[in-house]
Amino acid sequence: MLKRQLAHTPTQYRPDQDVGIQDDGFVTHTVSALVFFAVRSCLRVALNSVTVVSIWLQTEHRIRELTLFDLGLDSKLRACDLVKLKVWDICHGDRVSAHAIVMQQKTSSPVQFEITEPTRDAVSAWIKAEDLNSENYLFPSRIHESPHLGTRQYARIVDTWVSHIGLDTAAYGTHSMRRTKASLIYKRTKNLRAVQLLLGHTKLESTVRYLGVEVDDALEMAEETEI
Numbered sequence: 001m002l003k004r005q006l007a008h009t010p011t012q013y014r015p016d017q018d019v020g021i022q023d024d025g026f027v028t029h030t031v032s033a034l035v036f037f038a039v040r041s042c043l044r045v046a047l048n049s050v051t052v053v054s055i056w057l058q059t060e061h062r063i064r065e066l067t068l069f070d071l072g073l074d075s076k077l078r079a080c081d082l083v084k085l086k087v088w089d090i091c092h093g094d095r096v097s098a099h100a101i102v103m104q105q106k107t108s109s110p111v112q113f114e115i116t117e118p119t120r121d122a123v124s125a126w127i128k129a130e131d132l133n134s135e136n137y138l139f140p141s142r143i144h145e146s147p148h149l150g151t152r153q154y155a156r157i158v159d160t161w162v163s164h165i166g167l168d169t170a171a172y173g174t175h176s177m178r179r180t181k182a183s184l185i186y187k188r189t190k191n192l193r194a195v196q197l198l199l200g201h202t203k204l205e206s207t208v209r210y211l212g213v214e215v216d217d218a219l220e221m222a223e224e225t226e227i
Helices: 029-042 050-059 063-075 117-130 151-164 174-189 192-199 204-210 215-224
Strands: 099-103 110-114
Touching (some): 050 151, 063 110, 063 151, 063 174, 151 174, 174 192
């Protein structure tokens, strides 16, 4: 089983930081190396992994949380988009799709994502357990005033996962869920453009910043990189 680590939320994520990425998508070899350096540092080896949370949720029969956890990692969606998913967004009839596409609330642009087999199994079990219809929200709220799970409720649930594996809730949250798989994909492929598409960013510059590149790291790597 793939042992995935929760990606740490960079302590310095400054949208105004200029890292020299052009809007046309061209990235130099040096900058690509800088991003890899930052991502690798964010994904330092830890005793606790995503696998631990997944096994715990399965053991405790927390079907809703397992579905939320798996789908949060696979989809890489922002919290506001994840909690608003409807059954028809990821299902065709009685079958959970291997791929889905949704419209992002923040950018009003579509983004596609994969749904792995373990996640499809969890989704199917959750839909069956709750007897959900295609037009229903995938994660109905247990509060009558809200039709679906709220972002604050989701954040509190993520906090319980983080606390369970002994990590700092101030350092890990819903954005860690969104960032985890994207960071691992970049670590393995060094393909910034692919990660940009998966995260639904309109600019490659945003992806670089989101992965946590710091100026000091950039300068250090630039000094060590020969052309």
